[in-house]
Structures are given as structure tokens and as C-alpha cells.
Amino acid sequence: MSLRPLRFITLPISHYCEKVRWVLDRQQVPYVEEGHAPLFHAFHSLPLTGGASRTLPILIDDNQSPRQVLADSADCLRHLADQHGATWLYPSPDAAAIEAELGDKLGPATRRFAYFHLLPRADLTLPLLTARVPGGEVMVARLLYPVIRRVMARSMRIDAAGAERSRQVLRAELAKWSARLSDGRKYLCGDALSAADVTLGALGAPMVWPDGYAQVPMPKLSALPAALGQEIEQARQTLAGQLILRLYAEDRRPSRPPAAP
Ligand SMILES: N[C@@H](CCC(=O)N[C@@H](CS)C(=O)NCC(=O)O)C(=O)O
DSSP states (O other), X not given: OOOOOEEEEEOTTOHHHHHHHHHXXXXXXXXXXXXXXXXXXXXXXXXXXXXXXXXXXXXXXXTSSSOEEEOSHHHHHHHHHHHSSOGGGOSSHHHHHHHHHHHHTHHHHHXXXXXXXXXXXXXXXXHHHXXXXXXXXXXXXXXXXXXXXXXXXXXXXXXXXXXXXHHHHHHHHHHHHHHHHTTOOSBTXXXXXXXXXXXXXXXXXXGTOOTTGGGOOOOOGGGSOHHHHHHHHHHHHSHHHHHHHHHHHHTOOOSSOOOOO
């Protein structure tokens, strides 16, 4: 029986969405991504979860009975491992434990620190927030950017003190996972890619700025606000930062085959 494509509801630039997209692509699970701009996203997430969750990603699998609606990136990965053959994600209990810690600590910290520096720059941020979303949402998001910016800042507690705390957290996380890699292992759980690496790669990407992130055109590093650029340069020197760059160069299969030259 052929597989019905999964529905993948996203904020395309979100690093939690990128984490799930990475596994869908690597596992070559057929899916259709429905990207939305911030604010518009809640018109999809809230009804789909009966009001239980506002965040994205959400993955909907109609191949199961009853149909599965997964509203957290870790649940999505577990589903892809259990139902779609991505058993490589969890070779040992460590992989899920590292995934959970990165999801709680690194993810919020990289997002808050990066947005603290990006949100004041509508010229850089609007194209990121509106890449691969419907045209109508792009138009309204342009008009409503000051509102979107305020809502994002309030809901993610993005202010100078929060950004500084997040900088300490993300430095500590990069140091912790670099120490684990210092015995020369290729990946966080040993010789093979797992959910731990995919999570480090996606959630750490805003602090390392790898090519290919989320398949969204990213501004050049030199165009970023200086404080963000400097932190990225520093993160790239760590073993964890180098792993993230290597993961994007070697282990992140693109969603669509590259166009013929
Ligand atoms: N624990 C969730 C976190 C997801 C999350 O925080 N998503 C953000 C985007 S990075 C979101 O949807 N924010 C919009 C909102 O909070 O309304 C997961 O792993 O899926």
C-alpha cells in the first residue's frame, strides 16, 4: 500500500521545525510542508491540537488509524522512528536524553540570543520569517512587522537581560557537548548519526550559521549585527560548533533534489 504524504505544518525558519524536516528528508518520508508566518501559525496549531498547543512543528500522519497529530518535535522523531523506519535515531537511551536536554536548554537559548539581535533589523528578519509562506501572509506580515516583533519578544522573553542569560546557557551547552566530543568520537552517541546530532545541528544552527539551514536564503555572516556575528565566530571554534558545520555539509540531505545546472 502506498504511503499518503504526511502533512508538516511549520514556521519554516524555526529550528524545531528544521529538526523534524531533517529526519523527514533523510528518511525520505513523503511529506507536504505547509509553512506559515508568525501569528498566522496559531490559526493552524490551535485548531489542530484542540487548543492544547500553539507551537509548531506539527506532523499529521493519515496513514495511521486513528490519524496521528504530533505537536512536539521529539514526538515527531519518535513517530518517524517507530512508524517510518528511522530507527537510526535512537541507537541508545543516551540519544533521547541528549535530545531532551538540547530541546530544553540549547533551543530556547539560541533562539532568544539570535532574535534579540535580529528583531530590530526588519530588513534581515522579515525575509527569514516569511520564506516559504503563502503570499497573503507575506503581505500582512510586512505591514504588521512591528506587532509581530513585539509579540515574539514578549512570548519568548527577548530582552537584554534574557539575551545575556541565554548567551551563558548556549556557551555552557556548547562547552558541555564539545567535552563529550573531545575523545574523538564522530557523533554525540558514537560512530553514527542519531537524534542527538540532528537536534544539536538544528537547534545549534542559529549560533553557527551553516549553509543549507532550513533551506531558507540566509544573510551572509558579514551582514549580521556585530554582536551576533562575533558569538557565531566563537561558537564555530568549539568542537560542538564544528560538528554542526560538518553535519550540515555531510549529513543534511536537502528536501528537494538540486535543480539541474
Ligand atoms: N518543544 C517544542 C517547541 C516548539 C517551539 O517552541 N516552536 C516555536 C518555533 S521555534 C513556536 O512555534 N513558536 C510560536 C509560539 O510560541 O506561538 C518542540 O520541540 O516542538
